[in-house]
Amino acid sequence: MSTYNILFLCTHNSARSIIGEALASTHPSGKFKGYSAGSTPGTRVNPFAAEIAKELGMDVALLKSKSWDVFSEPNAPKMDFIITVCDNAAGEVCPFWPGQPVNAHWGFPDPSQVSGTDMEKRAAFNQVMNGLKKRIDILASMPLGKLDSMSLKEIHTKS
Numbered sequence: 001m002s003t004y005n006i007l008f009l010c011t012h013n014s015a016r017s018i019i020g021e022a023l024a025s026t027h028p029s030g031k032f033k034g035y036s037a038g039s040t041p042g043t044r045v046n047p048f049a050a051e052i053a054k055e056l057g058m059d060v061a062l063l064k065s066k067s068w069d070v071f072s073e074p075n076a077p078k079m080d081f082i083i084t085v086c087d088n089a090a091g092e093v094c095p096f097w098p099g100q101p102v103n104a105h106w107g108f109p110d111p112s113q114v115s116g117t118d119m120e121k122r123a124a125f126n127q128v129m130n131g132l133k134k135r136i137d138i139l140a141s142m143p144l145g146k147l148d149s150m151s152l153k154e155i156h157t158k159s
Helices: 017-023 047-056 068-071 117-139 149-158
Strands: 004-009 032-037 081-084 102-105
Touching: 004 017, 004 068, 017 032, 017 047, 017 117, 032 068, 047 117, 117 149
Parallel strands: 004 032, 004 081, 081 102
Antiparallel strands: none
């Protein structure tokens, strides 16, 4: 069985993209290796995103906010899929991705912008996690070697 690399992009790479990386890397199908990055990365991973990643079984020591430029370097892992998870990142001019990966936009509201109690913030993060999980589950059930960008974008409408 092949393993497919998925790069989740978000502007600050501190919340949604981190959750995507953790979900893909710990997906029960074993089909994915998740990565994440941002156009203007933050200084740290959001603690609620780190909490979710830890609950999923991800080693949180591996998670950090990083620039998407890291993945356009010659020694970077080749991506099979590039998925933007915030509207800002979807509208930005991305670096060149070697290997012509399939790309799509799966937009979610930024849970780190939710104000209120920790319980309300946690609920916003869980909502993003559940939405991403549903889409990754659909993706895992598809013929991954034959997908194109249009097929990947359709997952957004199915969830």
